[in-house]
Amino acid sequence: MSARRVCVLGGGAWGSVFALICRDAGNDVTVWARRAEQVDEINAGTNRAYVGDVRLDGIRATTSLEDAVSGADLVAVAVPSGSVRECAAAFAPYLRMDASVLSLVKGVEAGTLSFMTDVLVDALGCSPQRVLAVSGPNLSAEIARHQPTGTVVAGSDAERAGYVASRIHTAYFRPYVGSDIIGAEVGGVVKNIVAMAVGACTGMKLGVNTRSFIINRGLTEMARLGVALGARSETFLGLAGLGDLVATCSSELSRNFSFGYRLGQGMNVSEALEASAGTVEGATSCPHVLALAGRLGVDMPIAQATQDVLDGHVDVETAALRVFRSPRVTDGVDARAV
Numbered sequence: 001m002s003a004r005r006v007c008v009l010g011g012g013a014w015g016s017v018f019a020l021i022c023r024d025a026g027n028d029v030t031v032w033a034r035r036a037e038q039v040d041e042i043n044a045g046t047n048r049a050y051v052g053d054v055r056l057d058g059i060r061a062t063t064s065l066e067d068a069v070s071g072a073d074l075v076a077v078a079v080p081s082g083s084v085r086e087c088a089a090a091f092a093p094y095l096r097m098d099a100s101v102l103s104l105v106k107g108v109e110a111g112t113l114s115f116m117t118d119v120l121v122d123a124l125g126c127s128p129q130r131v132l133a134v135s136g137p138n139l140s141a142e143i144a145r146h147q148p149t150g151t152v153v154a155g156s157d158a159e160r161a162g163y164v165a166s167r168i169h170t171a172y173f174r175p176y177v178g179s180d181i182i183g184a185e186v187g188g189v190v191k192n193i194v195a196m197a198v199g200a201c202t203g204m205k206l207g208v209n210t211r212s213f214i215i216n217r218g219l220t221e222m223a224r225l226g227v228a229l230g231a232r233s234e235t236f237l238g239l240a241g242l243g244d245l246v247a248t249c250s251s252e253l254s255r256n257f258s259f260g261y262r263l264g265q266g267m268n269v270s271e272a273l274e275a276s277a278g279t280v281e282g283a284t285s286c287p288h289v290l291a292l293a294g295r296l297g298v299d300m301p302i303a304q305a306t307q308d309v310l311d312g313h314v315d316v317e318t319a320a321l322r323v324f325r326s327p328r329v330t331d332g333v334d335a336r337a338v
């Protein structure tokens with residue numbers, strides 16, 4: 001058995017490209033996916049629906065969780081947030097006692113309002129030290145073409161996080177080690193919501209000042225929520241905060257930005273979701289983020305305006321006006337840059 005065996009759970013866009021990174025970093029990689037046709041296609045070297053003509057040579061795929069998970073010392077979870085608990089419960093029996101589990105997922109669980117590393121710890125019944133978050137400006141279509149970027153590997157065990165980072169470091173993918181797991185996760189979740197709002201402004205043909213305003217005030221909302229949850233404010237200036245926020249709010253490759261763009265162009269929510277290729281985590285997590293914010297007394301006017309549109313209560317123009325007309329907060333928190 002290879003000492004450097006990585007299992008990636010989920011054969012979508014990020015699972016496939018993360019598998020490529022791990023392969024290029026010298027690991028023996030197995031992707032687990034549910035559908036036999038997709039597994040056959042990956043074993044033949046492509047996964048066209050998710051990564052177009054990018055070749056996946058050298059990456060093995062299987063529909064067997066036991067086969068994929070049992071030999072791996074790194075297990076990366078890349079299914080949509082709503083499926084993480086179910087997926088973890090299914091692979092738990094095959095997880096090696098020494099394996100590290102990486103959450104690549106940017107979401108909050110419905111009901112528990114837990115972030116994904118907590119869902120994994122709970123569902124796997126393992127020590128929190130074994131579960132790490134990987135988050136940064138990681139648009140998969142760019143990484144698939146070896147366009148360089150970085151990420152944050154956040155874990156409570158610095159030695160383990162450093163080891164994981166060394167296992168996924170390539171010439172085009174530079175990991176940084178962090179210890180602020182909740183900060184990295186809040187960054188990854190809230191930037192999706194802000195990207196929907198920026199996408200909507202772009203679709204409405206509003207200019208760079210407006211988009212810049214939403215990005216900047218979105219960063220403030222992200223930091224406010226994160227700090228209330230115990231994160232360090234400086235995390236939000238790093239790759240998992242501002243880095244990912246700028247990437248996602250600037251690119252049509254982002255599903256969240258593109259979904260918002262379609263709303264801004266006049267589609268309704270169902271039409272915009274229907275037109276989206278792949279998972280739109282921001283639309284799923286926005287109500288959960290607002291529930292958390294409400295519980296903690298955190299003000300998130302951009303997220304609220306976005307949710308009002310998602311709920312069909314207002315159109316995008318009205319929602320945008322609400323953000324600009326919302327009462328100014330004059331406490332010390334709002335006066336800070338983040």
Ligand SMILES: NC(=O)C1=CN([C@@H]2O[C@H](COP(=O)(O)OP(=O)(O)OC[C@H]3O[C@@H](n4cnc5c(N)ncnc54)[C@H](O)[C@@H]3O)[C@@H](O)[C@H]2O)C=CC1
Pocket residue numbers: 010011012013014015033034050078079080081083086087104105106107138139140141277278279281
């Ligand atoms: N695509 C990207 O550039 C990045 C995505 N992410 C995050 O990664 C997560 C996954 O996103 P993508 O791979 O992009 O989504 P995707 O929509 O491209 O693929 C998701 C895959 O998961 C599969 N799936 C859904 N439910 C499942 C279940 N219960 N069991 C097994 N497989 C299941 C789907 O069939 C699909 O193959 C999301 O949380 C996203 O925010 C994070 C960084 C970058």
Ligand SMILES: O=C(CO)COP(=O)(O)O
Pocket residue numbers: 106136137138139140192195244247248253254255256257279280281
């Ligand atoms: O998380 C991402 C980039 O870091 C991917 O963003 P989207 O899910 O909006 O495509």
